[in-house]
Amino acid sequence: MAGDDLCYAGIGELGRRFRARDVTPVELTTALLRRIEALDPTLHAFVTVTAERALADAKAAEAAIARGDTRPLLGVPVGYKDLYATRGVPTTAGSALLEHWIPDADATCVTRLQDAGCVMLGKLITHEFAWGIQTPGHRFPPARNPWRLDCIPGGSSSGSGAALAAGLCAGALGSDTGGSIRGPASFSGIVGLKPTYGRCSRAGVVTLSWTLDHTGPMARTVEDCAHLLQALAGHDPLDPASSRAPVADYVAPLGRPIRDLAIGVPSRDFFLDGADPEVVAAFEAALAVLRELGAEVRDVAIPHIWDAPSFMVIMASEAFAYHERDLRERPELYGDLLRERLMHGGLYTGAEYVQAMRLRERLRREMLDVLRTVDLLATPTSPRPAPTFTAAYDTSVGFPRSNMPPFNLGGLPALALPCGFSSDGLPISLQLAGRPFDEATVLRGGHAYERATEWHRRIAALGARHGPQDPGARRAPAEA
Amino acid sequence: MEDGMSDVTLDEVRKRAQAAGLVLREDRLEMVRRLLADALAPLRKTDSRALQPVEPAVAFEASGGAADGGR
Numbered sequence: 121m122a123g124d125d126l127c128y129a130g131i132g133e134l135g136r137r138f139r140a141r142d143v144t145p146v147e148l149t150t151a152l153l154r155r156i157e158a159l160d161p162t163l164h165a166f167v168t169v170t171a172e173r174a175l176a177d178a179k180a181a182e183a184a185i186a187r188g189d190t191r192p193l194l195g196v197p198v199g200y201k202d203l204y205a206t207r208g209v210p211t212t213a214g215s216a217l218l219e220h221w222i223p224d225a226d227a228t229c230v231t232r233l234q235d236a237g238c239v240m241l242g243k244l245i246t247h248e249f250a251w252g253i254q255t256p257g258h259r260f261p262p263a264r265n266p267w268r269l270d271c272i273p274g275g276s277s278s279g280s281g282a283a284l285a286a287g288l289c290a291g292a293l294g295s296d297t298g299g300s301i302r303g304p305a306s307f308s309g310i311v312g313l314k315p316t317y318g319r320c321s322r323a324g325v326v327t328l329s330w331t332l333d334h335t336g337p338m339a340r341t342v343e344d345c346a347h348l349l350q351a352l353a354g355h356d357p358l359d360p361a362s363s364r365a366p367v368a369d370y371v372a373p374l375g376r377p378i379r380d381l382a383i384g385v386p387s388r389d390f391f392l393d394g395a396d397p398e399v400v401a402a403f404e405a406a407l408a409v410l411r412e413l414g415a416e417v418r419d420v421a422i423p424h425i426w427d428a429p430s431f432m433v434i435m436a437s438e439a440f441a442y443h444e445r446d447l448r449e450r451p452e453l454y455g456d457l458l459r460e461r462l463m464h465g466g467l468y469t470g471a472e473y474v475q476a477m478r479l480r481e482r483l484r485r486e487m488l489d490v491l492r493t494v495d496l497l498a499t500p501t502s503p504r505p506a507p508t509f510t511a512a513y514d515t516s517v518g519f520p521r522s523n524m525p526p527f528n529l530g531g532l533p534a535l536a537l538p539c540g541f542s543s544d545g546l547p548i549s550l551q552l553a554g555r556p557f558d559e560a561t562v563l564r565g566g567h568a569y570e571r572a573t574e575w576h577r578r579i580a581a582l583g584a585r586h587g588p589q590d591p592g593a594r595r596a597p598a599e600a
Numbered sequence: 601m602e603d604g605m606s607d608v609t610l611d612e613v614r615k616r617a618q619a620a621g622l623v624l625r626e627d628r629l630e631m632v633r634r635l636l637a638d639a640l641a642p643l644r645k646t647d648s649r650a651l652q653p654v655e656p657a658v659a660f661e662a663s664g665g666a667a668d669g670g671r
């Protein structure tokens with residue numbers, strides 16, 4: 121029987137142990153289902169647990185392994201953000217509006233992970249329609265942060281972040297319109313990659329904002345994200361924005377030195393504005409590690425970075441366009457916080473949307489200019505660690521400042537990975553962004569940093585009470 | 601454009617909502633005002649006439665087509 125240590129094992133380690141018959145996918149899946157049963161009543165990471173489906177997937181993977189199949193994701197247990205359509209399985213988008221929707225087809229990303237041999241454990245709660253955290257009295261309870269239960273795990277891929285941090289799955293799907301993969305990765309102490317716009321399909325994923333929505337992987341290590349991206353990336357005729365750009369090998373370059381990389385620290389006045397001193401200290405320490413690894417680190421400027429808040433004009437206008445009919449006809453079905461946020465998207469003029477798109481284009485060009493002089497950009501992912509639920513519900517404090525939307529505006533690949541902890545035990549995160557379709561370099565830089573540090577090996581308090589006491593159990597042999 | 605134009609008043613929020621035919625909760629008007637003010641500030645400080653010609657990205661491509669190999 122699989123021990124709890126396996127619940128934090130990396131994807132590479134799982135594959136090796138499956139092939140060595142040290143543990144079987146069915147044993148691991150059974151252990152994770154028990155763990156979900158024990159922890160999820162506290163965490164609320166899952167909306168739907170598909171136990172029968174998971175065991176059937178695990179048995180199929182077991183049979184494939186017995187036949188000599190060595191695909192890396194075979195038997196790997198994953199959860200899907202409940203924004204992704206799943207055939208025959210309820211898909212709620214975290215909203216009462218879609219409470220009873222059972223799709224008749226899988227989202228392309230789900231199909232790709234299932235075809236790669238993943239085991240579907242269930243559907244993970246999302247902030248309502250990827251934008252509104254569930255407030256008290258909502259149809260669905262919000263996921264809680266395994267590091268501190270009175271804090272949010274980040275959003276909108278909240279269940280994905282919480283489940284990974286608590287060792288309830290080995291990988292997950294998230295979506296990211298303004299930071300919804302990287303934010304939960306930051307607040308939950310895990311790894312999340314927002315790929316280039318067009319790299320992974322949006323087909324079958326409930327829309328928030330067409331020109332800003334990205335899909336992508338979440339996991340506990342950079343290597344695991346690379347394995348998941350390898351299966352997800354590639355053209356999809358069902359997504360009009362899907363790119364035909366060639367898919368690189370994302371796993372092979374991991375472990376190569378980064379002495380050839382130049383890393384830019386963009387516009388500190390913007391990306392460190394209002395940052396918590398502990399976040400600044402962790403970020404500077406991360407830059408020092410990257411220098412020690414041989415990378416050249418230097419400041420660079422994005423002249424119009426302060427135009428980035430106009431992101432909201434685009435996101436809210438597109439979200440309103442998607443939701444307008446339901447907002448007018450049955451507003452009571454929207455959550456208390458989300459309804460006014462969505463409605464505010466109807467208050468912008470057409471001219472303002474066009475001007476925001478023009479500022480976006482200028483900003484995108486400037487970011488590409490900077491990326492002709494450096495290979496990566498490094499920033500703190502979030503200026504502050506996870507807020508409490510009380511703070512997140514307070515509508516008087518405005519929408520929090522974020523370092524993530526500029527990379528949605530530019531469509532650039534951006535990775536979030538742990539780089540420290542606050543004095544009260546909350547994760548702090550480093551963001552690395554790169555050139556369009558150069559996820560391989562982004563992952564290589566992140567992996568080098570991860571191998572040189574120990575932050576990703578820490579286990580959340582809630583997970584530790586039910587899991588391994590030896591953080592080394594999370595260490596994939598490839599990294600040893 | 602003048603900095604002062606980045607301010608959005610509650611009265612402006614009400615007028616915009618009325619024009620859009622939307623009814624906002626009174627206790628959420630301040631939240632909406634902040635959202636509008638933050639989002640519109642970059643637009644209002646930019647003289648669009650002086651902006652180097654950039655068309656709205658109707659068909660947005662992250663790479664500008666350079667690395668895409670054609671969609």
